[in-house]
Amino acid sequence: MPEYLAPGVYAEEVSFRQKTIEGVSTSTAGFVGATRFGPVSGPPALLTSFLDFERIYGGIDPLRYAGVSTTNHLAHGVRAFFENGGRRLYVARAFDKASDTDLGVAAFDLGGSPPGGFVLKARHPGSAGNFAVTISVTVGPNILVQSDGIGVLSGALPYDTVYLTDKKATSAKLGTRDIEGTYWLEPFFDPTTNLDTFKLHAADPNAAELLASNLVGVAGLGVHVVTANVTVSRLGRFVADEFWGGLAFHPEHPQALTRVFDPTPVDRSTSLFVPLAIDTPLTNGPEILELILEALPPGDASPPTPGQLLENHTPPVADPRQAPLQLLALLTHGNDGKLPDGDAYRGDADAAGNKSGLLAFEDLDDISIVAAPGSSLGGLVDGPTNLTARDVQDALLGHAERMRYRIAVLDSPNGALPDQIRTWRGRLNSKYGALYYPWVRVVDPYTEQEIITPPSGFVAGIYARSDVLRGVHKAPANEPVRLALDFEFLINRGQQEVLNPEGINCLRLIDQAGLVVWGARTVTSDPEWKYVNLRRYFAFLEHSIDRGSTWAVFEPNGPDLWANVRRTVEDFLFNEFKVGHLLGTTPEEAYFVACDRSTMTQNDLDNGRLVCLVGVSPLRPAEFVIFRIGQKTLEATRR
Structure with a gap:
């Protein structure tokens, strides 16, 4: 209650409105599984289109384990999710490196001195890291202005790398030092002229410095800013190259190569959207520039010196990516590791607290659907794939039960016959999971051939579509399966009469309805929670009341x-x-x-x-x- 200590008029704001509860969203999904690229830990990326997935996680091209190509089922699941009405999707990558020494990261060493002095590498492990990188060197116009006996570098920025030329008098010297060469600019206040100017430093820290204000009196003297343009050309199903222009060489420059392609970025956007990283111990711009120039193709003549390369460089053309001085590097030895096991799907936390797999989903409050498309592949075959398939489904159910407001969409194993899927279903018992059968036949946009993919991606998208159009109270069944050409097996009424009572949701071809989801049961033995929409609607009510009632915590616990x-x-x-x-x-x-x-x-x-x-x-x-x-x-x- 406010205090009134002095006579006066007090205007106070009061609320006569009742507290309200807003319904939570139920259409956001989380997928975990193997991808061709992308971060293996940290906060999962939120995707709103399949294009986002292609850019961050490497697209729909096949995965390769130990040289054997396999369908990228998670990518197909993501595509099916968005095609069937999904709008928001988190993806957590499950990656298991091939060995302690093979981390699966593609790289290219420019060589030079010292060895490993400038290494281009993919930011994340994976076969999609084997991309091409083009680095072009561009020399800008002369920025040296001479006025009243003082040299001024017009438009120069601190830590720019510049090249000095004197084409009319190549033997001219400034004092005892040859003025031709590459330098980096350090901000400096000149007490003689009372002007802010620059010191020019060579690659050798022990070399003499030049002062920009003293660069006068030499006919034809020019100072040219040297920059780099970088193009990353992905291999596979990618629409366009990625381009970064006007980058500086000195590490202290705000637009330095080593900042834009920092191997340990601070911001998450760089980790997600910049696929290239540059690792170098070199400390100044001329060192890095000269190493890049030394790595350029020499042509038919003997390898030219860096100075000759720059001096013979023609003015930049309209498209800087077509500049003559170009270095093309192909990153190699990136791989997808080995087939991830159940532990890779469950995830872990490193020393820095970055989480992976399903564990990373526990920090996200808006996910209501979880799935692992492709994890049930080979589930009927005795061996590691069988154990992984069962282990991953147990992990999904355990995660959904632990998080309370989620449901796990489970895939049947590929190739399962009705009696085999009944046996598979017999070991599952949870009100937080739903099993779908059989797999879906689609056209692979990579090979343009028919393949079969797990149903969970399609079903999760149907969940989201039904929630948006009708509401979470409506059973996500009798809904068309978009993208589907057919199903792996055509289930008839007699077969479904056996499967449906056991909580196996069938995807069927129904006359006048087409290819549809024809079941909406959970895999529980408790009849009170046998319907998917009932479980999800109660999760919606509980989560909404939970989130909308936090205002009551620590209020006086009385009748009011x-x-x-x-x-x-x-x-x-x-x-x-x-x-x-x-x-x-x-x-x-x-x-x-x-x-x-x-x-x-x-x-x-x-x-x-x-x-x-x-x-x-x-x-x-x-x-x-x-x-x-x-x-x-x-x-x-x-x-």
Whole structure:
């Protein structure tokens, strides 16, 4: 209560509005699995299109394990997710390096002295790191202006790398030092002229310095800023090259090569969207420039010196990527490691706290659907793939149960016959998971051939589409499977009569409906939670009330607070009733909320607990639509 200590008029803001609860989103998904590129730890990237996935995680090209090519099922799952109506997707990469010495990172060493003095490498491991890098050197116009006996470098920036030329008098000297060569600029205040100017430093720190204000009196003297342009050309299904222009050579420059392509970036955007990293111990611009020039192709003549290369350089053309001085480097030895096991899917945390796999999803509050497309590949074959497939599904279910407001979309193993999928289903029991069968036949955009892919990517997208168009209360079934050409097996009614009661959701070809999802059950033995939409709708209610009631924490635990909480929850449920998400013709039939002394004991009050009891009457799907038809006589009445 405010204090009133002096006479006067006090205007105070008060709220007469009731606290409100906003429904949480239920359409955001999280996929974990193997990709061809991308970060292996840290916060998972949020994708809003398949183009985002291609740029960060390497596209839909096949993966390669020990030289054997395999379909990139996670990429196909991401594509299916967005094509079927998904809008927001997090991806966590599961990567297992081939060995302790083979980290799977592609690289190219420019050589020179010292060895390893300038190494181009892919930022992340993976076969998509084997891309081409073009570095072109561009020499700008003369920036030296001579006025009243003082030299001024117009438009120069601190730590620019410059090249000095004197084409009319090549033997001219400034003092005892040859003025031709490459230098870097250090800001300097000249007390003689009271002007801010630059010192010019050569690559050798022991060499004499030049002062920009003293660069006068030499006919034809020119100072030219030297910059680099870098182009990364990905191999595979990528639309365009990636280009960075006007980069400096000195590491202290804000637009330095080593800053733009920092191997240990501070900001997450560089880690995600800049695929190239440059590692060098060199400390100044002329050193780095000369090493790059030494690595340029020499042509038919003997290898030219860096000075000759720059002096013979023609003015830059309109497109800087077509500059004559170009170095083309192909990064090699990037690989996808070995087939990730269950531990790689579960994830881990390193010393810096960066998490991987499913563990990284635990820090994200908005995910409501999790899946691991491709993890069930080879699940029926005895061996490591069988163990991995079962282990990953256990990890998905454990994650969903631990996070409470999520559901795991599980794939059946490829090639499973109806009796085999029944055996597979028999070891699963959780109200937080749903199993889908069989796999989906699509056209691979990489090979333009038909392949089969796991259904989880399609189903997760259908979940999201149904949530947006109808609501999470509606069973995500009787929905078309977009992109699908066919299914691995065509399931008939008799087979589904065996599979459906066991909680195996079939994808079927239905007359007049096409290729659709024809099941909406969880893999639980508890009949109270056997429907997917029921489990997800309660997760929606619980999560919304959880998030929308945090204001009540540490409030005085008395009748005023109880009434406020009760009204807040009632208003939220009344809105759910009005839009048809609850069963009943009146609010009293649809839900109840109790928060008073009948729900709390004195022990609860003494221990700071507020207990609110909420009951709702949810809608269950009309899984069996039954019409009873009989003959009617004139005198017959309806029973």
